[in-house]
Amino acid sequence: MTGRSGQIDWYSGSTVYEQPRRLFWGGRCLEVLAVLSRGISPNGAFLKILAADQRCYRLDYDQQQDVWQIIPWG
């Protein structure tokens, strides 16, 4: 799925049970080391993850548009 300026590769292929595997962000492929938290937003949901570059990212899901966005976080 396409993010704000990157892509997310998922394990399950199910939106309801999304488990991110890796991000393609800033020209690099980053393994997802851990899902730190999950939450619900008015538009859908978000996951906060720790990537292999030791940075945290927020993956925002917009249910109406059915798109995910990658946002560097923290």
Add this chain to the structure above:
Amino acid sequence: MTTKLEVISNDEFVALVDAFADELLDLCQFFVSQIEGRLPDTERLFARLSYASKLVEDLLDYHGAKNNRQWYCYRELVASILNFSSAAFTMKHIVSRISFYEIGADEAFIFASQLVHRFLINTLTNLCQELIAETKKMGLKLSPPTLAREQFANLSSNRYLEFNILPQDLYDERQHIVRITTAYLNIVRDFELLGFYKRFPTGELRALIPSRINEEILRKYEMIIHNLQSSYDTYIGRDASRSEGSTFKALRDHISISLHLLELSGRLAHYFERHLYDVGRSGIYLEVQQLLARLVNTEFLLDAIINYAVFSCNEFLARGKSLAQSLLNQYIEHDEITVGVPVKLGFHSRPCMLVAKIVQHYGGQVEMIVAEDHFDASSILDLQWAGGKVQRENLSQVKFRGDARALADIAILAGINYGEDTMGKGIPLPPELSYLR
């Protein structure tokens, strides 16, 4: 005698809809006015939306709106609100009760539940907006909104009234526990055969409904589980020792969550099949189907039905097996029988399979005892292993110990040489064992 139908003029019908749709439209206006997170996410809101839309849907259907070009779209929007508000009511119940259920719900399930609930709310927002637009387009009455947030108080609570009714000694409770836990194990076995033990990628979901899973199958299981829960509540006592932390409470919770997930999936599968699935519609029917597909995220809807509701139902039913098994073994009548070994051919595949099927049918634990060794009689492999020992030691009899119901049937089976003649050819089974056919 049937009443003769007459044509109603559009003006007359507009007046009727105006009179009946006031509450629904008030709720729709309230729903869309509560932007981003301000919506009172309560059972009361979804219940009111559900009954108000049901009333209007009935009015429309009694007057044939499904077959009328002017009213068809309006009718489909009302029906959509009815389906999604009913689903949201069930989903709200699940979300509110998860933390009270002793079902081992993990973070992923809780998150998925909240996400599905959010999807239902967002979809309802789209549908309410569209119904208001359609109301204006058709020149129907749209009164100023009257509802306030305070009118939708939350139903859920973590507070309980004191448990102050003494335990009851219900008639034949032991037998009912055995009956209900056995039924549970049989239902789970059948449900597992549907094959929803894994999640499916989004791209594969459209091919599953209605061919592999559909409203009819889901409603059938909903009814079966509902009956099971009802039977539990009628015939099994609820004294304090069976509340928090008990196997009884945990099993009841596994039944309950499965029932709610089936209610949800049945309702949503009905919606998909009736309103979104391509059955070759054309003209106005196709136009409205396409409108609904824009208002309802169909991919997410299918994901919610299959990967959330049906998959999780399968998971929770399966997890409840060990609870049902444990209660069953605790409450069944135990017995021991000594029976002959199958004449000539011994415990080869057919006798082992029939014995294992009997044990699995009743669900209670049964062992085959050969000399000092004990074998699980629900396992064909274990029985064949035991059969080898019987043959090596040249035994003519073995013992079975455990669930008396299964032992009674094993005794019948042994009485007809385990369903075969001495050449190994199958012979008819007696009516008591008809479930083995």
